[in-house]
Amino acid sequence: MTRPGTEDTVPDLSRPAPEVAPHVLGAILRHGPVAVRITEVEAYLGANDPASHAWKGQTPRNAVMFGPPGHAYVYFSYGMHWAINMVCGPDGTASGVLLRAGAVLDGFEIARTRRGGVPDGRLARGPACLTQALAITGDQAGGDLFGDPDDQSDSGPRLELAPVAPELISSGPRVGVSRAADRAWRFWVTDEPSVSAYKRSPRAPAVGAPDPE
DNA sequence: CACTAGATGCTCT
DNA sequence: GAGCATCTAGTGA
Numbered sequence: 001m002t003r004p005g006t007e008d009t010v011p012d013l014s015r016p017a018p019e020v021a022p023h024v025l026g027a028i029l030r031h032g033p034v035a036v037r038i039t040e041v042e043a044y045l046g047a048n049d050p051a052s053h054a055w056k057g058q059t060p061r062n063a064v065m066f067g068p069p070g071h072a073y074v075y076f077s078y079g080m081h082w083a084i085n086m087v088c089g090p091d092g093t094a095s096g097v098l099l100r101a102g103a104v105l106d107g108f109e110i111a112r113t114r115r116g117g118v119p120d121g122r123l124a125r126g127p128a129c130l131t132q133a134l135a136i137t138g139d140q141a142g143g144d145l146f147g148d149p150d151d152q153s154d155s156g157p158r159l160e161l162a163p164v165a166p167e168l169i170s171s172g173p174r175v176g177v178s179r180a181a182d183r184a185w186r187f188w189v190t191d192e193p194s195v196s197a198y199k200r201s202p203r204a205p206a207v208g209a210p211d212p213e
Numbered sequence: 214c215a216c217t218a219g220a221t222g223c224t225c226t
Numbered sequence: 227g228a229g230c231a232t233c234t235a236g237t238g239a
Contacts, residue, residue: 079221
């Protein structure tokens with residue numbers, strides 16, 4: 001699938017998440033007055049990825065991930081946090097890129113207010129911080145991240161891809177997952193201060209131990 | 214600065 | 227009822 005204006009710069013969004021994810025780094029995510037440059041992402045598959053919400057099949061919560069690529073899979077977790085994914089993979093297949101962190105570009109004042117006065121470098125550092133800075137909640141679930149920015153009937157978040165040179169990208173295991181904890185499906189812009197801290201799940205098997213699927 | 218413990222409520226079994 | 231793709235406040239160095 002090709003998106004208008006992105007023909008030469010982006011991969012096919014219908015490719016699996018681990019392939020698409022590094023290409024989402026550098027993208028500008030806008031929602032209203034606040035814009036963020038994405039600096040950290042993670043890839044999740046549906047099938048064959050025990051860490052994915054879609055691993056065991058479709059449910060009401062994860063249904064958006066089984067839909068067409070480019071849409072927003074937004075979920076609520078840990079009793080108080082929202083997180084947003086860009087759906088990828090072909091329609092009918094679950095795959096998504098979790099947008100974990102970014103650096104605020106526009107709307108500093110509003111983002112600071114929403115985040116309660118944390119230092120600017122931490123305004124969108126972590127998946128829940130990012131959605132809070134951008135005021136993304138379940139209300140934005142399912143929207144087209146590549147829809148017309150001027151569409152008055154849909155004021156949800158929009159993504160503008162802007163590739164980062166491969167030599168500036170680092171990768172490693174995903175944060176906080178208890179299964180498939182050693183797959184290097186987390187990607188970030190090297191040395192970016194807005195990238196969140198790595199933390200292995202306390203429930204994950206020891207490093208390098210076999211991870212049953 | 215590094216590290217730990219607890220909050221908090223939705224989702225699925 | 228268990229588990230969770232997390233965060234913050236609190237402690238101690």
